[in-house]
Amino acid sequence: MMKNTIHTRSFLVAAALAFSSWTTCAGSIAIETGEGNVAALLEREANDFTDALGKAVIDFTPSPPLSKTFALLRSKVQGATVARIEYSYEKAGKTVTRVYHGRSGHSLKTIFDRASKKSASSASGNESSATDSGDAIGIIEADDIAMDAAEAKYYPIETGLDLRARKLPESTSRLEASVVDSMDHSWDAELKTLRRIEDDIEKKIVPKGGRVTGYVSKTVCESCREVIDTFARLFDAEGTIYQLIEPGTGSVAGDGATAIQRSRAVSSNFLAMRKAYAKAILNPSHHAVMREQRRSALGDLDRIEQEALAVDEPEHDPCVP
Numbered sequence: 641m642m643k644n645t646i647h648t649r650s651f652l653v654a655a656a657l658a659f660s661s662w663t664t665c666a667g668s669i670a671i672e673t674g675e676g677n678v679a680a681l682l683e684r685e686a687n688d689f690t691d692a693l694g695k696a697v698i699d700f701t702p703s704p705p706l707s708k709t710f711a712l713l714r715s716k717v718q719g720a721t722v723a724r725i726e727y728s729y730e731k732a733g734k735t736v737t738r739v740y741h742g743r744s745g746h747s748l749k750t751i752f753d754r755a756s757k758k759s760a761s762s763a764s765g766n767e768s769s770a771t772d773s774g775d776a777i778g779i780i781e782a783d784d785i786a787m788d789a790a791e792a793k794y795y796p797i798e799t800g801l802d803l804r805a806r807k808l809p810e811s812t813s814r815l816e817a818s819v820v821d822s823m824d825h826s827w828d829a830e831l832k833t834l835r836r837i838e839d840d841i842e843k844k845i846v847p848k849g850g851r852v853t854g855y856v857s858k859t860v861c862e863s864c865r866e867v868i869d870t871f872a873r874l875f876d877a878e879g880t881i882y883q884l885i886e887p888g889t890g891s892v893a894g895d896g897a898t899a900i901q902r903s904r905a906v907s908s909n910f911l912a913m914r915k916a917y918a919k920a921i922l923n924p925s926h927h928a929v930m931r932e933q934r935r936s937a938l939g940d941l942d943r944i945e946q947e948a949l950a951v952d953e954p955e956h957d958p959c960v961p
């Protein structure tokens with residue numbers, strides 16, 4: 641009888657582990673199919689990234705970039721995964737929620753340098769090095785992390801409840817990316833965002849045992865699924881992450897009857913919105929307008945400084961020779 645009970649219990653434990661993403665027990669985060677509200681919640685992440693790159697490009701180059709460079713930059717911003725992960729916990733009898741905003745990929749400077757290099761090599765007819773040579777350029781992780789941290793000024797200002805998931809080093813994290821189908825997932829949005837929460841837990845800014853509610857613009861990959869499970873286990877976190885399912889190549893649109901069909905339709909509309917926004921921000925004429933605005937703002941600043949200096953100058957006293 642005892643043996644049977646142990647067997648039954650082992651079976652239940654095994655079943656619970658096998659279907660852990662479906663259960664709501666502590667230390668498990670489920671991944672579910674997201675629909676319309678996910679795109680609405682992720683719009684800010686997508687637009688903030690595009691705006692940040694638009695502003696940074698003015699600083700990165702003294703002369704306007706080629707339109708081919710802009711096309712490459714647009715493909716980077718509209719194709720990146722964006723994530724919004726809310727982490728809630730109890731403090732003094734109240735629920736506190738910190739929202740972490742993340743996106744996949746490298747620092748703005750690295751994205752820009754790669755696009756410029758690729759566009760220059762294709763403009764000079766050197767097609768051999770133009771075939772996505774950018775991705776073959778080795779990146780020193782520490783340098784890119786430092787650049788990403790310094791680029792905070794291009795994103796919305798962080799508050800105690802609204803934070804950017806800048807990239808944090810692998811060496812200080814227990815969340816590890818894996819290589820899936822020879823793709824390195826070290827720069828995935830979900831990993832970067834959970835690492836930022838991990839860092840806050842380790843620094844005791846937030847407690848472990850919190851509740852995660854996340855939204856991701858693409859289907860969560862195998863590497864990130866493992867990261868999410870590890871995070872839930874290590875920090876006793878529970879909750880749900882909603883993913884948009886990409887339409888994929890050759891997939892049938894369907895009649896919208898199932899959650900996956902609806903998610904695919906939302907994903908496709910979201911991508912169209914991102915493309916339109918990227919086109920409006922990252923193009924030569926908008927860039928020229930922004931550059932001019934920056935110049936006149938700096939001119940105004942100079943004038944204000946000159947006027948302030950003039951006011952500070954002591955007036956000449958006619959009685960003093």
Ligand SMILES: [Zn+2]
Pocket residue numbers: 825828829830860861862863864865
């Ligand atoms: Zn991933």
